[in-house]
Amino acid sequence: MSSELVQIESDMKELVETYLENRKKEVVHLRDLVSQKKWDEIQVIGHKLAGNGGSYGFPVLGNIGKNIEDEAKLASDDFSKVNQLIDQVDQYLAVVQVEYVD
Numbered sequence: 001m002s003s004e005l006v007q008i009e010s011d012m013k014e015l016v017e018t019y020l021e022n023r024k025k026e027v028v029h030l031r032d033l034v035s036q037k038k039w040d041e042i043q044v045i046g047h048k049l050a051g052n053g054g055s056y057g058f059p060v061l062g063n064i065g066k067n068i069e070d071e072a073k074l075a076s077d078d079f080s081k082v083n084q085l086i087d088q089v090d091q092y093l094a095v096v097q098v099e100y101v102d
Helices: 010-035 039-055 059-074 080-095
Strands: 004-009 096-101
Touching: 004 010, 010 039, 010 080, 010 096, 039 059, 059 080, 080 096
Parallel strands: 004 096
Antiparallel strands: none
16 A cells, blocks of 8 residues: 555644554454454444544545444454455555645
8 A cells, every 4th residue: 555645734633643543553452353253343443433534534544444344244254354454444554644734
């Protein structure tokens, strides 16, 4: 995944930095939930990510969150799709660059 530049209003800097740090922690938590087959909790996190990703200026995260939510609803024994989606979140967080503008 190539680098992605997202422009955010400068007065949102502290909130956005905290938001992104929390998403990194969430990736670890999601991996743990998958290993425990806690589909309901994964679905809730996916739903929240679907909503808040766009609100914070990261529609890519919102789209991935929606896909996580949808996959978790299936509650399948095939973890590969959910794991791929979690990997996408992780990869996006590694490459997204935020430019704060006035």
